[in-house]
Amino acid sequence: MDVLRSTEANVLLPRASAQQQGSHRQQGSSISSLLWTLVPVILGATVIFLAFLVLRKKLIRVYAPRTYLQVLNKHEQTPRQSSGWFGFAAEYRRLNDDYVLGHSSLDNYLFLRLFKILVTISFVGCLITWPILFPVNATGGGGESGLDILSFSNVNNANRYYAHCFAAWIFLAFVMFMISRESLFYAYLRQAYLMSPYSTSLMSSKTVLFTDVPEEYRDEHRLRQGFQDVRHIWLAHDPSSLEDMVEDRDDAADKLETGELKLIKGYIKQRSKKGDNADWVEEGRQNSHAAGIHIEQKERPTHRTKPIIGKKVDTINWARGELKHLIPKVAQEQAVQRGGKAEKISAVFIEFTTVRAAQSAFQQIAHQTPYRLTAKDVGMKPDMVLWKNIGKPWWLVKLLAGGFSAVIVLACLFWTIPVAFIGVLTNVDYLTNKLPWLSFIDSIPQTVLGLITGLLPVLLLAILMKLVPIFCQLFAKQFEPTLGAVQLRTQSWYFGFEVIQVFLITTFSSGAASVATQIVQQPTQAPLLLAKNLPKASNFYISYFILFGLMTAAMQLLNIVPLLFALVLGKILDKTPRKMYNRYVSLSGIGWGTFYPKYTNLGVIALSYSCIAPLVLGFATVGFGILYLAFRYNVLFTLGTQVDTKGRAYAKALQQLTVGIYLSEVCMIGLFAIGTSGNTAGVGPLILMIIFTIGTVIWHFQLRSAMSKHTIALPNDLLAEEYDSPSHREPDPARGLSDRESDGVAKKEQSSPYDSPYQTASSEEPPEPPKGIVGKIKAFLFPSKFASAAVISKHILSPHLSQTVRPYSDQERDEAYMHPAVLAETPAIWLARDKFGLSQQEVAATREALGRDVIVTDEGVSFDDKGKLHWDEQDVRKAPLWDGKVDY
Template structure:
């Protein structure tokens, strides 16, 4: 969605500079109020239509627009309150819930994502109050060239004493921005520490576990590790069994093939039988389950087949019966895999160069990190690198954790070099697409392409209008995908891969979307004048670069209105629910996974797009302060759109434990540096006309030097703050056992019931699974069924005896604003009843196998098919069990073909054959 919003904006900018020579003057091109209105009106109309569609669908498609209020994969206390009835009923809960509700019910990443937009909106709003009263009169009364909105920019000021206004306001506003970044950075560190010291988080194994890489052979044993570190609870020596992993993949592939093959067979037979019944010539017997026959004839064309490729990436090879092939593969692989797994469980004699250490407490893990990174204190004798803390087992990229330091560095250097190549040369394909959109000029310049003019105007309009936008959107989407693939080649976890993508994608956004667009929009407009008189290039660029801000006003309008409205519409889940899901989800497993899964976001690709918007606002803050106003509105609208999704629809796909927010704050300082460098350049150009520009130039050089010093000292203070872990009782949490273990001890924890519901929330079992029941006709009911076809589940609702947290007074909030560490502690304390609930106690097996390679502990997946009305599914289940043997399970429970021959399931999540009560590692 963001790529689609990017595409027309970037394309317009690249075109606008190239077409400027055809205008009478650059000042007449897009700088007037009418040009602004011409952008605002259509985008506002489109956004309004999108929002109205959301309002119309929101009450009908609960699975798309409020899954967090009922979805059974969430614990009761993790759900959001059910939305009030009515066309605008959602506004009540939306307005009532505070942002820190997300911190207590979802994740720290989702909470900080909202905080990021709120911070940007406040930062720009204060910037408007600071800069507009001073810079608008100074710029508007200047004697420089320009008209319309251009009179409010730096280009309308002639070199002279007025430059002091720009310099002084840069000191004031950029100083405010530096304070905001400093405050938020310190707030984040303390918030993260208190969050992971909460009973819910510190009871999780991952919170106390550190991944070490580059482990030398002499320390690849538990005794050596325990001698080196204090407070060690458990050590997992990493073994990556390549052959076993390949066999497990082959086994799971065969199971998937069997499941899809069986479902294809059953679907073909069911549809053929239903068609025959309608015609009155069914060949099946007249009696049987459900009133139909208990036997059917299976035609040869009903049986699925596939080819066995000689090479995995070539779909060419011998054609085989899918079901028979899968059964024989499972018969061969299941005992072979089980034997190899049993051998590896008892023989870990060849551990590889990585290990996981679980410590007794969060403090002990923190001390181990300090011990490894200490410079002045006694260094650890173990020459191994603590790579990451807090990763869950399913986030580990096992092939990467055992790679040597040299291999990782080689991958890092090569991939980073390729990213910088993309940053510089991605302009070429974008320019080609821009040429397609400006086909008239292209055919005039390149005569042999004149045949294009013969294309009918209707088709040509699509080629020049829609095609470039789609192509550019695809190009913009490809970049983070490529980066994500590269990061997963050497990063040890999915979270660190996201942070690497964020570090790569941000400079790409700044260079391609901001800098190149700015210079192409400003420089191309005066290229003819520069050719005529090259000595005037600096002056002409100084006058025209500020005017490129007019494009970014449109850019903020498009992003603010269009992206925010698309966030409410939730277009991707909507398309999957209405169209793609019905096409793709042909098995009970796929329908189940779609039902219980919440959409997540990739922080590495998402943050840089919007951090770049903040950089643009900062860079233009003092040379075109009007941008700050539109940025304020844009960021506020984005905050509203993302807030709805975070509260009611989004889960967490990959956790960075909030580090993506911290990195975005660091990247935001790029806007400060660009603003200062831009002003220094403009003032330096002004010194060629008058010595009065020297004073402002000196002020900005001092400001730049001060910013560098501030940045260095801020990072040092942040490191000291990270090293200073607060006491575990400092956030006001109720004392809980440090290491709950054993499922039988769940009753010892008064804060949770059997489903993990927190006290003060509904303990009705139906609140967890919806109380849905399956009747004899294959229908699902629990009192009502939503219009989207999904059973309505009870939502988490506070009991009357739970008093809401008192709102802090104005003076308290003002003091907390200037004391971010205290504010972070208060934020956690305000939601501590939620975080006081420990995670479900682990069984002994779950604890022992937490960080064991999945191939060593993976069981053969259950094959789940739908029950048909003719008894064929039962026959297939019995035949598969008999032919495959021990260690295999197949069932047709809880799923069936309805009267129209479509696959459906009971939607009783805990009764689904593939449901597992997954531990919260």
Template sequence: MSTGSSTSVFVSSLIFNLIIFSIFIIIFITLRNKYLNVYRPRTTNHILPNHLKAPPLTKSSFGWIVDLISRPKSFIIQQVGIDGYFFLRYLKLWAYVGFFGGLILWPILFAVNATGGGGKTGFDIISYSNNTHKWRVFAQLFCSWFFFGFVCYVIYVELVYYTGFRHNLQCTPFYSSLPSSKILLVDNVSEDLLYEDTLRKLFPSVQKIVITRDTSDAKEIWDKRNKLVKKLESAFVKVLNKCINIRSKVEKKESKGKEVEIPTPINDVNSYIKESKLPTYKYKPIIGKSKKVFNEGLEELSDFNQKLDKEQEKIKINSDDLTKLGSIFLEFPSHLELQRAYQAINKSENFKKSRKYNSFFPDEVIWKNAGVGFVARQSKRTGAKIFLTLMIIFWAIPVAVVGCISNINFLTEKVHFLRFINNMPSVLMGIITGILPSVLLSILMSLVPPIIRYFGKLGGCMTFQELDYWTQQWFFAFQVIQVFLVTTCTSAASSVVVSIINDPSKAMSLLAENLPPASNFYISYMLLQGLSISSGILAQIVGLILSFFMGKLLDKTPRQKWNRLINLSTPSWGTLYGSFGLFNVIMLCYSIIAPIIIAFTSIAFMLIYVAQLYTFVYVSGHTTDNRGRNYPLALFEVFVGIYLAEICLLALFVMQKNWACVVLEALWLILTVCLHLYYRIIFESVLDTVPISAIEGDYPIGDFGKKDISQVGENYFVNDSNSLGLIGGNNSGFGGSGGSGDSGGSDSFGDGEKLETSSSATLFKTKIDEKSDSNYYVQRTAKAQDHGYSGMATNFEDYVESGGSKSGLINGYNSISWRDTITRFFHPKKFVTQSYYKSMMPQYWNLNISNTLAKDVDYKSPEISDSSKPTLWIAKDTLGISEFLIKLCQNHGVACSDEDAVFNEKGKVVIEDDSYPPDYESSIMY
């Protein structure tokens, strides 16, 4: 029986992708050292703190690879963040698993399949489909036991590693002192608990309380004001540009001796443009009412400022009159107190419908969902899930077409208008069946994540961390169902459609026989991902286009140009894990059926690892801090690939009527399910919490603190009179969106002095001092005064309390030996120690974050917390028109500035080096 075009598909795909790979690599090598803002923006970006600026690499064409991959873990973690580190670990891990798995599987399965007598050709000769001997499949059975068992054990080892890392990470002084480590968000709180006195009885150590309230009026004004600022800046710069061009034309005519009328006064807009020609704006296209920028726009902006001030004042004074929305923010004096409360929420009947969140900053809260009630949230979430489920179903139609294209040569016998395909050269046929489907499938899948994220927000995700988690789950489901199941089935079905039509009774056996050759599509898919996609990541084609073409067309104002230059692209961890989780599913499902695919998957993982490592260190900025939480989710998702692989093998054994193999594989499937459930039981309850004993310096290695966490949760609302539960003083909740005024407590977060003098902090130190390796976790007792804060926080000294130097940010280049690596693999719990994790963490995590930075973090929605007035940012010109506009704005009570931006001789806006918008506010970057 024909095996299709596997050889021509592979050769065509390989040549095509090698050509693309070579082009992209040449672009990268040629331009890497010339266009730093595209290929190395993190070496020059002046808003980054010094400890996050990437150090230079060797300038040689390929020497940078060795230079980069030889850097220690502490360097990688510091530069790419915890989420970046674990994503890179994910890529490298499965490249290694594929490599070691292949060393064992290939000698056995290649020999069994190649001598199977099936008469296949190409790659199919070493696949399951070439084995016609019924009892030889015991080789596949026992190999599946070994490989899938090995993968399950790897998952266990990595879950142990991540859990220990996460717990030790959150106990470091730096992470413990972050404002995000002291804030607890609880939603769906019953109305009878939404009183500050009641909440203080429940949480006696809480410092500040915010009960979210309906501030929709202020929100509407705030949103409109932000839109208007953008419209006014764009209109002002447009007017300035037009005036400069008019003046330039007049001067050119004058220089040629022509008689011209010189606009006067020279710095007045009205001298160049008639009032009727001045720009207008509207909030809604077509149906919106047009308003003049001069002077209606300025009057409206001034009016928005005044209205927002009144709304904010009303919220502060009369917050009790606003409708409570059922979510509360609780600030605790320390990370220890936060963890005690966090672990208790699920143990209380008062919060049985509530969800809890921690480890987030204010700009990571999806504020519009913070005030949605339980019924509304459940309805929205259900609606979002229904839509995405239907989308998965109907998305199968275009994906099925793509799957059929991969074996389109088999359809020509029944679909007559396609018969011209039979006359095509083998190279062209290879492009159509190998390259085209892979490209189309990648395009189809790239459209999915933005839709998932939109419905995640609509469905009530409270934080961007939760949104990333939601995206990963749904995108992984999309990938598995569409890219794997639908494509595999349609590819296999299209290859035997004629035979099934002629003899329907053989449908199942024919599909089973042709399922292994369907792997040819995934070989092309892995070539595309491993060669073209990895090199494309390095080449930064999109970044080049945006920087040199789209940027020049779209960016007109100083702020737009500054944002393009300064704002770094940030990865979506949910999308990345969902994409590359599919690689594991493909590798596992075909590891026994068509084991050659392990090679292509492993190579793809490693090439993408190198490309992403460079990108994360030198190009990408840090996104929301999920603290690596997507990693264990991705590990659990690997079980989906194992299940599918075992089910596929079961189906193949059934088709061969090899009942002994069916029973044995079914037992192995049941064992896999039990193992999966066991992992969930021992790990899921400890992934998002930190055992109190770990914070106190005595890490519970045996059960990772599961018993500790359970006891703390059960006792928290019962025994509130203990010394740990009574600290925090009587600081009242802060006004704005919920508290009832201030009775003397500081409104700042992360008050280091209070923490140092609190009884819990004293107990914390006393207990830790008795432990080994205590210097790592003991809070510093002698705190120096904060350094002067410039508002930019670009110096290391602005980030931490005293005790650090830039030269000591990163631990030494001590790497773990191969012997230790092997020992850790077989005895992972032996390495769950503070000293082991300390060796790979940046040394500045030994220091508290600067109190000056921490105290300015305000957990209120932006329409409440934003007390600043926006400043219009325009560019300076030689005619003095910008000064005229600044005075015009001042007359309307609006701030305007032309600092750090000028019009060049061509009338284009240029921003100065090391410039900042006039209303720039720094944020914590780590």
């Protein structure tokens, strides 16, 4: 969407005639596009924000679940909000971002930090480029008008290129410093976080996943000979047959619950039609203990065993029969798996006695043959493992990775066609002068055309791009060993896709459309015409920043998906207590592989246009700032963490920002090179820019070389000073457990903080973070001194992280890295109580059919007179499905 287009050709080029200049709309059409993009977006965002203020007071589960949800430990909960219209503002202002680090997760904290970095880069870019380039561009004599006079396209004199060159040197050097500083800060923060007593006491911190294990090494004795300081070994087995049986058992249990609830609900409605009085109620009570309530066969729920062609059966009787057959069969197969008699696959989990031993094993070459006994990951929790992939051979993994990467590349070519069309839409009014069949565009009202060339392309692009990450994640899940690795792979693929499609293709198609007529008339001038109009294509992204900054922030606050489930979809889809419970206790999280590329790409766009159209930086500053504020609310009050990457997604995003530096330099070199044709004054800036680009390559290589291992491993100097604390000693079973002990749930032990609870590379006392403006500048410029792991450990990390998790029981340790199918218990059958006693009758009948070992209950949920379910959400721990998770 162009903010402004010039009606005059560049003075270096022959001017077009009046007829060639196209429709009357070309004058100021881009201003119309900007206004008609800005107005509806501001109005829409305002309405959404007002809706958020109203709904927040009524729907606490949607807008502040972290303040009270019992599935969270006390230290994970956020302080409650007051009930006023802006009741959240006090806690929102009081809590700083460091609170997220100790009470949520490292990934959530770093995601917020990315927006702060982007705001800082964009704002400093405005301070650097605007005073230098706005006067130079505005007086450039290029014949542009409107806001285009502020871009490189208005510069006619090549001598002025020096201003752009040195502005780029200063600004891009600052960006490189920011990326270097943040990479170093991330390394220190990761070290401090992962070496805290809380993290090091987790079983996962000392566990390494090895794949492609040779058959002779699939033996615990042989593995203990090959590795030192081994504490526990889990040999992976092939549970494919067991998985199918568990799935069939759980499906039968789900059908039984659904059928029973449908039966009870139908009976309630039938009684309501006949009239409900005391006699009916008394009869129901008597029947529940005597002959029972009789339900006609035609009124009992039925289903087909196979779609369309399957036999029609009584759902309840069929499900009871299936469960009676499958429950002992599953238990028998689980016993075989637990006994280690099943077929072993080429994967093993090894827990070491210390973090140092685990890190040493992770970094060493374990086998003489390449791709054998490969350490795939360290520190992954059991629920992050993709069990179907860990047994795949290395050659198949590489084949799948290469094949799917090729598919993504081909998808870029496929998506080019619709994305290019969207780019053309932003300049469709420029095509009417040479394509008579588009003359009807001239009759479209100005306001409507503003929407077509302004808002519509952005919306179409957003919808089209929604499909891409879905395919990326689906592909990555076919070969990556953990969910964290899936997110990182998705992030790499999707970022490349975003840069090519959302940025490059749209930019060049937009620029080409605006000069299509002149290119047809003067084909040899095509490079020059495109170069002069390329800066104008930045206007598309001014609208893009507005849309993303306002609408995305507003929609994030509105929390649209949980809101729809709370108001509409939940009432339609959640027909059983189980579904209601699962929905209620689940916290949504951010998909790192999907979210990071969107906003990293916006950073790339801002960097790319920083010196040829510096106005973009102003809109980027505002856009990123609004996004930060919105995501900050959600991270504090609504979001959990579904996938743990230990901050590696943030480190990858920092590296991806360098693409913006390179694109900016390549753009400047291209524009300078074209400007030197017929004018040697541009040779100097061209050479200087090439030298700076070479320096950028050297810097980038050195940064990647220095930081590559720090994103996946811990440094030996920290590990060497592993202290003697409860997190590094054998657990004492006599020590007291936390408030979750009665539920058999692992929880952080409430031990007192240590005086020096974190490992540091030096015994010296870490310095206090400097205060005041001068102090903050010093801390910013010297992160290795004022933001080291020791400083972060003492002054930034939450006191909670100085406490260890409680000791694991023998059973918890034995089951930690077993396949979920081996541990899957028979689901509890949870019905809803009715006042007629039918639910109690069905509970008794199901218990008789399945045996007393299966939990069958109708407690905690009840039907009202209209057949609607009501569940007491005040104490979820009393629900029969409550099963607190062990903190591995």
